[in-house]
Structure formats: C-alpha cells, structure tokens
Amino acid sequence: MIIALALLFLTLLGAPLFSIIGGSAMWGFHSEGIDLQVVTIEIYRLAEMPILLAIPLFTFAGYLLGESQAPARMVRMAHALLGWMPGGLAIVALTACALFTAFTGASGVTIIALGALLYPALQQAGYPERFNLGLITTSGSLGLLFAPSLPLILYGVIAQQSSLDTPVNIDDLFLAGILPGLLMVVLLSGWGMWKQPKGQLSTKLNGMEIISSIRESIWEIPLPILVLGGIYGGYIAVSEAAAVTAVYVLIVEVLIKREVKLRQLPEIIRESMVLVGAIILILGVSLASTNYMIDAQIPTKLFQSIHSFIDSKWTFLIALNIFLLVLGMMLDIFSALIIIIPIILPIAAGYGIHPVHLGIVFLANMQLGYFTPPVGMNLFIASFRFNKPVMELYIATLPFFFILLFAVLIITYWPALSLVFLSSNQ
Amino acid sequence: MLHKSVRVLHNIEDALLVIILLSMVTLAFSQIMMRNFLGTGSIWLDPLLRVLVLWVGLLGALVATRQNKQISVDVLTRFLPPRLKTISDIITRTFAAIVSAIIAWHSFLFLIDEWNSGVMAFASVPAWLPESIIPFGFSIIALRYTIQVIALVGKGLSGENKQ
Numbered sequence: 001m002i003i004a005l006a007l008l009f010l011t012l013l014g015a016p017l018f019s020i021i022g023g024s025a026m027w028g029f030h031s032e033g034i035d036l037q038v039v040t041i042e043i044y045r046l047a048e049m050p051i052l053l054a055i056p057l058f059t060f061a062g063y064l065l066g067e068s069q070a071p072a073r074m075v076r077m078a079h080a081l082l083g084w085m086p087g088g089l090a091i092v093a094l095t096a097c098a099l100f101t102a103f104t105g106a107s108g109v110t111i112i113a114l115g116a117l118l119y120p121a122l123q124q125a126g127y128p129e130r131f132n133l134g135l136i137t138t139s140g141s142l143g144l145l146f147a148p149s150l151p152l153i154l155y156g157v158i159a160q161q162s163s164l165d166t167p168v169n170i171d172d173l174f175l176a177g178i179l180p181g182l183l184m185v186v187l188l189s190g191w192g193m194w195k196q197p198k199g200q201l202s203t204k205l206n207g208m209e210i211i212s213s214i215r216e217s218i219w220e221i222p223l224p225i226l227v228l229g230g231i232y233g234g235y236i237a238v239s240e241a242a243a244v245t246a247v248y249v250l251i252v253e254v255l256i257k258r259e260v261k262l263r264q265l266p267e268i269i270r271e272s273m274v275l276v277g278a279i280i281l282i283l284g285v286s287l288a289s290t291n292y293m294i295d296a297q298i299p300t301k302l303f304q305s306i307h308s309f310i311d312s313k314w315t316f317l318i319a320l321n322i323f324l325l326v327l328g329m330m331l332d333i334f335s336a337l338i339i340i341i342p343i344i345l346p347i348a349a350g351y352g353i354h355p356v357h358l359g360i361v362f363l364a365n366m367q368l369g370y371f372t373p374p375v376g377m378n379l380f381i382a383s384f385r386f387n388k389p390v391m392e393l394y395i396a397t398l399p400f401f402f403i404l405l406f407a408v409l410i411i412t413y414w415p416a417l418s419l420v421f422l423s424s425n426q
Numbered sequence: 427m428l429h430k431s432v433r434v435l436h437n438i439e440d441a442l443l444v445i446i447l448l449s450m451v452t453l454a455f456s457q458i459m460m461r462n463f464l465g466t467g468s469i470w471l472d473p474l475l476r477v478l479v480l481w482v483g484l485l486g487a488l489v490a491t492r493q494n495k496q497i498s499v500d501v502l503t504r505f506l507p508p509r510l511k512t513i514s515d516i517i518t519r520t521f522a523a524i525v526s527a528i529i530a531w532h533s534f535l536f537l538i539d540e541w542n543s544g545v546m547a548f549a550s551v552p553a554w555l556p557e558s559i560i561p562f563g564f565s566i567i568a569l570r571y572t573i574q575v576i577a578l579v580g581k582g583l584s585g586e587n588k589q
Binding site for chain 1: 440441443444447448450451454455457458472473475476477479480482483484485486487488489490491493495496497498499500501502503504514515517518519521522525526528529532533535536537539556557560561
C-alpha cells in the first residue's frame, strides 16, 4: 500500500512512466521471491512480436510525410473535390485531418502540419475565428479510428498479450473503426455546415482545378489505396503494409518529388525514433508488469470487487466512459493504452464486452481526452502553434467537445456500430 | 559545452538509429518482394527484423532520455514554480536512475548466463548478442539520469548561493 502510494506520488511529480511501471513490476516479482532476471526476459519479448515492426516503420513514414509538401497538396485536392458542398471548407479540413492522422498516428503532428494551411483558409472563407481554432484543435485527433493508425495497432498488440477467450485480430480492429470514425466526421461536418458564414457562397465545382490538383498529388494518391486496399483485402499483413508505406514515401518524397533533402533524413529518423523509443520502452517494462498482474490475478480480483457494486454491463460502460475521460486528460494515448488496457480488458470481458468494441470505445474516449480542458495535449499544441492563450482554446473547443462526446456515447452504447463488419461476429 | 567524448557518443547513437531504421525498411521490403515474386523468403530475416525493432526502440529510448522526451504525466509539474520543479526533477530522475540501474544489473547477470549456456538466437547468432542491447541500453539510461541529477543539484545549490 505504501509502495503504491509512493509510486502514485512519483507519477504525479512527473517521473518517467517506464520507471514507475518497471519499478512496480520489479517490486511485485521481488516480493514473490522471483529472480529479477525475469524482467529482462519479458523485455526481450519485444523481439518476439512480428507486428511491432509496424510501429517504427509507420511512424517514420508519417514524420517523413509531415516534412514534405504532401499535406499542402492533399488540402488542395480535398478543396477541389469537396469545396463546393455547403460547409465545404470545414468538411475539407475534417477529411484532410482524419486521413493525415490515420497515417501519422495522432502525435500532434496533424495540428502542426495541416493547421498552418487550413486555419488561414477557413479565416478567409469567413468562418468565425473561434470556430476555426476549435475545428483545427479537434481535428488533430480525428482519424484515430481509421487504419492504419498507430493507437489501433498498439491496442491490438496489447490485447493479444492478455490471452482472452475472444482473440483480438488487428484486421478486425481496422474494420471496427470505420463506422465509428465516419460517425465522428459526419457529425462534425454537420456542425460545419450549420456554422457556415451567411452570404458566403461555396466555391463552384471547377473541373480544371480538380484535374490539376489530382495531377499534383498523383504520387500520393496510390498510397492509401495500396495500404488500405492491401490490408482490408487481406493481401498484406499490417507490418508488411508498414514496410511498403515506408519505402513508397521514401522514394516519392525524397527521390521523385525531392521535397525532403537527403541530409534532412537523419534528423527525421532520429526524431521519429525518439517517439518510438519512448513507446517501446514503456511497452517493454509493461510486458513484465502485465505478466506479474496476471500471475497475481489482479484483474480477476479487481473484477470481483467492481462486480460487487456494478452488476450490469451498461452501468459498467458508464463508469468506464467517465474513467477514460479523466484518464485521457492526464495520460497521452500511448501510455494510457499500454498501462490501462491489460487491467481493463479482462474486467470488461467479465461483463461480456467484446474486446474489439472495448478497443474502439477506449480510443474514441482517448480522442476526446486530447482536447478536454484543462490539460488535453492538443490544446497546448494548438495554443503554441497559433499563439493563442489556452483559455481561448478551452472555449473554442467546447461545442466540438459536446458533439464528439455525443458520438462517443453512441459508439459506447451501440456495439453493433463497431462490430457489424466483423466476420467472427456473424 | 559538451565534452568531446559525450558528443561522439551522441553521434554514434544517432548514426546507429539511422543505419538500423534504413536497414529495417530495406530488409522488410525485400522480404515482401522475395516472398511474393520469387516464392522464397529468408528464414533468418524475420527474427533479425524483430531484433532490430528491440534495438531501434531501446536506442530511441536512449536518445529520448538525452533529449528529456521520455513520456511522463505532466498534469501537476506544468504548474510548479521553478524551484519546486527542480526539486521534483531531482527526486523523479533519481528514482528513474535507480530503476534503470537495477534492470541493467539483472540483465547483465542474465546475459552472462546466456553466454555460458551457448544458446543460439537464430542462424549462428548466439542469443546473448541480440539481448546485449538491454543491459547496455539501461546502463546508459541510468548513467544519463545520474548525470542529469548531479547537474540539477549543482544548479540548485548555485541558485541558493545567489539569494
């Protein structure tokens, strides 16, 4: 108990999370009289999971795309194709952000890379400033539920470690995210149409602009088709898709378009691998702590004590929503996944919640946490990027928060929305 | 000013990251090509790629420690006054150094066992070789946190003298 409190105190003081998890795992093993060499063996299991290859490769490809002019071209094309619709520009912004986030893994890159393009464009179209700030900040985490987003993959990796009765397949997760992700985009687009400035006509459909913007993006267009088609069609595994993406992006942006100079590569590789390293390190020590928790039957005991005062699945889901909302405010999505999923997954399974549905609920909640005041990460990134006080961003994102909260509730209490495409569900 | 040997170490870490990541990209891609177009694939390429994930991860973690980019909860620390922030940094980094050092020590013992047992990882690669990144990585992380703590204590003391 004292140890647990001390670790909690250290966490709040800002101790690196890997040291907290590693320390608690070692304390657990030590008090059971197990040799601590077991921690090494657990960490080495990182080298025994083929799917993990996807993490460095997708992250690298995402950082590389962010450094190129691909985001600008993508916005131009989306504008040419969708700009004529009512609320067109808002829809352009949402679509572009969702697509970009799916490929770059929601690490705040979207706001930095796309915000600078979309914010002035929205301003020019006459949307109120507060709406623009809110839209961009919210969009920074939109697209999390679409393949091949890193959090989805990571959820699959962790769920596979917890030996459930229902195995979690990453391809299933990719299928499950489609409708909930679209729901979020559609609801936000509706808000964008509502908020469209009066008297401002949408841009007309312009055939020339469409052709020229497609021609400009001709090298990037095959990428989502290749990756998503390959994964959803069952032709390539996720880690193979990551390798193809990395090679493709490397060739297009460095050799063909030459927007990223060869001498920029070491810097891009280092910065992307710092993020990967921080995630992998926490994942490694948490393999040890998860193993200890399963050994000590901690999730089972937790389930029993929770079950004594929450007996319905739906009450549990309400409690889960509230818990995840608070969690999302404090932890970034990657550490939240790695730390909380091994505990929550067996408990949720006890309530008969499908592990794939739980994953979508978890990520949808976390997406909200990105911009929940007072400490959501994207609020600070946007505040820094657009040079606005955080207070203003709290107010600007509020309507978006309630719209997405509504979406999260639908996703939580309507499991079929996530599970409809799953073959194992039929 | 950084000491020259420290700068050399930083450059080695950066260079290793670049080499390993680019080899991962190349190897993974050629494996797909071989499998789909030649119908063959190398048996040792898959385990090698998995080991490289561990290596790139731990090397990335070394650099993250160096750049102070390890993931942590900053709900409270964001609002701490500078003096308290220094104190909390000293406490948390001392803790991180101790944990890393214990992991490094036990990994080192594990490595010696593996060396003596002569177990093979894959092909003719002895198991201790791919595993060696664990004691090595955690030693450097522990060392880095120790150095950061010493620097912070030094800063704290000199700050007090000025008052």
